[in-house]
Amino acid sequence: MSEQRSNAGGIRRINAPGLAPGPGYSHVISVDVPGRLVVVSGQIALDGEGNLVGPGDLEAQTRQVFTNLEAALAAAGARWEHVIRLGYFLRDASQVGVVRAVRTEMLPDGVDPAASLIQVSGLVRDDLLVEVEALAVVPAG
Numbered sequence: 001m002s003e004q005r006s007n008a009g010g011i012r013r014i015n016a017p018g019l020a021p022g023p024g025y026s027h028v029i030s031v032d033v034p035g036r037l038v039v040v041s042g043q044i045a046l047d048g049e050g051n052l053v054g055p056g057d058l059e060a061q062t063r064q065v066f067t068n069l070e071a072a073l074a075a076a077g078a079r080w081e082h083v084i085r086l087g088y089f090l091r092d093a094s095q096v097g098v099v100r101a102v103r104t105e106m107l108p109d110g111v112d113p114a115a116s117l118i119q120v121s122g123l124v125r126d127d128l129l130v131e132v133e134a135l136a137v138v139p140a141g
Contacts, residue, residue: 010035010139011084013112024100025115029084033139038076040134042089043068044123058095058129062102065132070106073136080107082136085114089131093119099130 010033013026045053045061046068054060073079088099096117113134123131 011082011137013110022112022115024104024112025086026112027114029114031084031137035137035139036077038073038078038082038134038136038138040069040072040076040136042087042131042133043072044125044128044131052125052127055127056129058092058098059102061129062099062132063106065130066102066106069132069134073134076136076138078136078138080111082138083111083113083134084137085116085135087133088115088117089120089123090117091120091123091129093117095129 010031012030012032014028014030015021016027019027043065045064047053047064052061053064070080073083086103088096090096090099123129
């Protein structure tokens, strides 16, 4: 079993034997300490004024989504290191490499949450290409 302790206390990222390593995600996250669960709703590519960032541009939209996720986490007293799961909703799953590249750039090294990616036929607005939700655990104390 390949295991890496996070610098966020008792959060362990585990890749089980017999499972191919995931590119930028962990197969299992184990939380061994009391803490506070933070649930972040799916974030889309709207700026603080409600304007779409990057019409037709998946990279720009993904960058805004991760910026929004970081702001939402911070508002709850959480950091990327506390994130245990990301859920991705993409209009075109064949473009996952674009999303992975932005995620790799924006998340600190070693932060590889559990993850799921679902291709969807549409999001809340027709001009949106990606939405991402998050779960985090902030250790007590």
